Amino acid sequence: MKNSRPGVTIIPIHGKSPQIHESAFVAPGSVLVGDVEIGAEASIWYNCVLRADVSRIVIGERSNIQDGTVVHCDPERPGSPDGSPCIIGDDVLIGHMAMVHGCIIEDRGFVGLGAIAMNNSRIGSDAMLAAGAMLTENKIMEPGQLWAGRPAKFLRDLPEPAIAGMRLGVAHYVENARHHSVAVDAADIS
Template identity: 75%
Template sequence: MTTTLPGRPGVRIVSIHGKTPQIHDSAFIAPGCTIIGDVTIGADSSVWYNCVLRADVSRIVVGERANIQDGSVLHCDPARPGDPEGSPLLIGDDVLVGHMVMLHGCVIEDRGFVGLGAIAMNKAVIGSDAMLAAGAMLTEGKVMAARELWGGRPARKMRDLDEMAVAGMRMGVAHYVENARAHRAAIDGAAQD
């Protein structure tokens, strides 16, 4: 069953296999997004224009105050022989996901950052306060520790992040929470005109 998100024109919500996306009332979902299946999106999070979150074979969880920026694609993998848990996509709180990122069955811990156009694959882990650089590809099962910067294809550790870099990421989270409120107000205002 496909519906639209109440009060949000241009957002498609698709129920499949008995699962319907659960989206917190304070979350901002931009027009052009499609949210499918077993997806949970937490308070004050934002999913920006033309993203697809497809949880038709496992689950996708987006924590609080996280943002998934324009054109990103998120998916997961089902259970398999020898892998009863499969590869759900789990995104913590205060996470920044840049434009046109592809996330597939990975884990991003609280305050993690994924740069523009990066890819993270099944069972990869981006640690707390860690950054996957723009254009990088974190291959299956690779684990980034807290406060590390990884880059390249395939991604490798480049260095540890200093306090200024971590503070910058936290400022980015606060910016996206406020910017999402501004976009919601603009869209609501346009709908009333």
């Protein structure tokens, strides 16, 4: 695990420091605080905040957190003795300016641009939370479903071409992160 990245603010707190796989890309302007774990070939894009000061945040392999997104969690509280960590699986796409808070996103889940996923909600594998949608606390999206609206509601099951398109998006972000990593190194950002 590598803990130093140019232009990235890394802040240990409560004895926990972000752990970043050496193959992950973390863009300048990002802020990582506390108990954050970022997996292999994952990408955290420009000006994201991942604040794990009261619980943990896990970003799986090849997942991407796009520009301006905020990821946070909740501490233990009455009725929630384990708190609400934010657990993001492998091959997850999270669109620009999303707010992901104390939820679980299973492998290959998708969070659209500007969408919100709240405490103890769950986005199933191959499921899509539409752009601008708000998945409220404790709501469960089953695998392969599309939910939209504020509050988000089930619309339909996703067709196979949409699921295949999400997988292509993951591959695109893995490759694009490699290009940005080279560009950031060449820019000599400190």
